[in-house]
Amino acid sequence: xxKDIFVDGVGNISVQAxxxxxxxxxxxxxxxxxxxxxxxxxxxLAMSLETMxxxxxxxxxxxxxxxxxxxxxxxxxxxxxSKKKVAS
Numbered sequence: 001x002x003k004d005i006f007v008d009g010v011g012n013i014s015v016q017a018x019x020x021x022x023x024x025x026x027x028x029x030x031x032x033x034x035x036x037x038x039x040x041x042x043x044x045l046a047m048s049l050e051t052m053x054x055x056x057x058x059x060x061x062x063x064x065x066x067x068x069x070x071x072x073x074x075x076x077x078x079x080x081x082s083k084k085k086v087a088s
Contacts, residue, residue: 011041020052021045 011023025039047055066072 005043007042009039011039015049015052018049020047020049022047 005024006026007024008027009025011025013020013022015021022045023041024043024045026042028038028040031037063072067074
């Protein structure tokens, strides 16, 4: 049986000696309003660089499909900078 692992985030990603390591994190507890959330590293994925590149390609393809369906949209630099402008 395959085990499902829920993660809230991704911690450090490192590449060393031909291996990629990706830390998977979970929220320790719900933070008080305005407080910075704290995360624990709960799992670590270790894979070859070739596998990491395949993962990147697969995730990129899924993101493109989600964009095409209108589920998500790209956050462009232009859109970000327009949000920062303040009317005088």
